């Protein structure tokens with residue numbers, strides 16, 4: 001099976017700060033890979049290096065066999081990126097946003113028209129094509145942003161906290177779409193703070209303080225830690241890394257008991 005992503009000792013420093021520290025992993029193509037970790041652990045920095053918007057300080061990465069530094073332009077054509085903020089133009093209609101992203105990728109008019117129709121159907125937005133993006137609900141904006149990221153038919157979709165702040169129904173629809181895209185052969189790299197979403201992933205990687213501390217299927221990681229959920233695995237890693245309990249309930253008991261008064 002071809003590798004969609006390979007990183008070898010990938011490292012990024014910002015002055016004295018080591019944001020990504022010798023990270024090595026391999027994601028086979030056609031899989032959903034969840035990159036997990038607390039805020040500030042190095043997820044976005046890793047993604048930015050894969051997309052070629054940030055140069056690694058050392059180490060290397062490949063996307064479908066192409067070095068992200070030496071073949072940046074080719075790599076970018078293979079990647080569809082959806083940021084946390086959705087990057088849509090609120091003052092454009094649904095269709096105009098898709099036109100905008102299609103033009104960025106220089107899609108010929110006829111092809112853009114076909115892709116647009118496919119995406120409107122995929123996102124359930126056919127009846128809203130003329131709606132101003134600002135007037136869409138969060139879930140629809142999210143699906144439009146996904147559509148915009150897919151307009152050039154990327155082989156690798158990178159989704160940075162795609163479901164942050166959207167309602168549970170939209171979250172469910174979104175993940176059904178992701179699973180279908182994956183079944184059609186697209187590889188997905190997704191960051192999320194929702195552990196129920198992480199459990200849907202084929203492979204997950206936990207990153208803490210820039211270091212990849214664990215990598216495997218959700219079942220493998222739960223078995224290794226002797227935990228029943230990925231949330232418990234996540235908390236176990238945080239406690240081991242920081243040497244502290246995530247929350248000391250004694251303080252809460254004291255507070256409830258009025259001892260702090």
Ligand SMILES: Nc1ncnc2c1ncn2[C@@H]1O[C@H](COP(=O)(O)OP(=O)(O)OP(=O)(O)O)[C@@H](O)[C@H]1O
Nearest residue numbers: 014017018019037038039040041042043044045046
């Ligand atoms: N341009 C930069 N200059 C200096 N430090 C940076 C820069 N970008 C990121 N960092 C630092 O690198 C570390 C990793 O940041 P990064 O954004 O990759 O984390 P993250 O896991 O994506 O966090 P979040 O979940 O909050 O998005 C953080 O300590 C951050 O402050």
